[in-house]
Amino acid sequence: MDMKKHELGRSGIMVTSVGMGVLSIGRTQLDLPLAEGADVVGYALDRGINFLDTAEWYQTYKYIAEALRTRRGAAGFTMPVVASKSLETSYDAMAAAIDDMRRDLDLDVIDIFLLHEVRQHPDFANRAGAWECLNEMKAKGAVKAIGISTHYTDVAELNVYLTGSDVIFPLINKNSLGIRRGEGFGTKEDMAAAIARNSAVGKGVFTMKAFGGGNLTGEYRACLDYVSALPGVDSVMVGLGARREVDDLVAWAEGRLDLAYAPDISHKRIRVDEGDCEGCGVCARRCPNGAIHMNEYGVAKVDHEVCLTCGYCAPACPVRAIIMY
Ligand code: SF4
C-alpha cells in the first residue's frame, strides 16, 4: 500500500503523516523476540508507513535491520526514512553513535539524526561537541538532516533559531502530559506555538507521545486528531507493538476509524521510564496499593505482582516518567 507522503519541513525528506515509534518493541517496553519485533516493523512498512523513529538508547536497530534484510531488493520496496538520536554529549561519542547506526542498519547515509531529549538551554550548551559532530556529519553527507528531540517548550523555541537544525521532534498531546518548560511544566499551547514557529522557518516537525505515554490511548482518535491538526506538524510518531496497533494507526491515517473507537487497554501494564525518572518518590506515595518502591539506583520500580493498573500514579509523576504499555 502506498500512503501519501509530504516533505518534512524543507529537508527534502518525504514522510508519511504517521510514523512508527520503534521504542515500544524494544528492551525498555515489550522486549519482543527479534523475529516478532521485526515482524511488527515490517508489517508497518508493508502497510505503507515509511517513517521509523528509533534511538541509540532503545537498542532497537536489530529489529529494523531484520525487517529491512527481508525486504531490501524486493520489487516495489522503497527504503523507509529512519530517524535516530543519541544522548551523547561529546563529539567523539556522537561520531561513534552515528557509525554504529550506519553499521547496524547497513546504511551509507542516515536520513535523520538528533540530539536525544534535550533538557533546557544548559543541557544543549553541554552537548556542544555532539552538536558540532552532527553538523559536520551533515556537511560530509553522512546524515541528511539533524535536529533535536525534546519535551521542553523552551528548547523547542530555541530550535527555531538554531543554525543547522533541520528538524525537531517535540512532545505534545491534547492533555499537555509530560510537557516541560524550564524547571516546571509547559502547556500544549506553548508547545503548539513553538511547533508553528519552527515550521514557519522551514524546520520539519514530527511529534511524540500523542497518547501521553499510553495514558490517553483510550481516547485514541481524539488524541491523533488533535496533534495532526496542529499547524506545522508534518508527521505524528506513534509507538507500535503489534500488528493490530499498526492496523489501527493506518485506519486512522486513512480516515476509516470511527470517532468512538477505543482500543482495549485492559491488558496494559504500568512501567517507569528509568531515563526520565528523577526519583522524587511522589508515585510511591500516591500508589494506593504499595506497588512502587525506589530501587537501589533511586529510581521508581513497579511491582507487577501487586499493581492493580489503576493508573493513579501516572498523572502524579511530575515528569511523566510512568507510562502504560
Ligand atoms: S497503576 Fe495503581 S496500583 Fe499500579 S503502581 Fe500505579 S498507582 Fe500503584
Ligand code: SF4
Ligand atoms: S513520580 Fe515520576 S519522577 Fe518521581 S519517582 Fe515516581 S516515576 Fe520517578
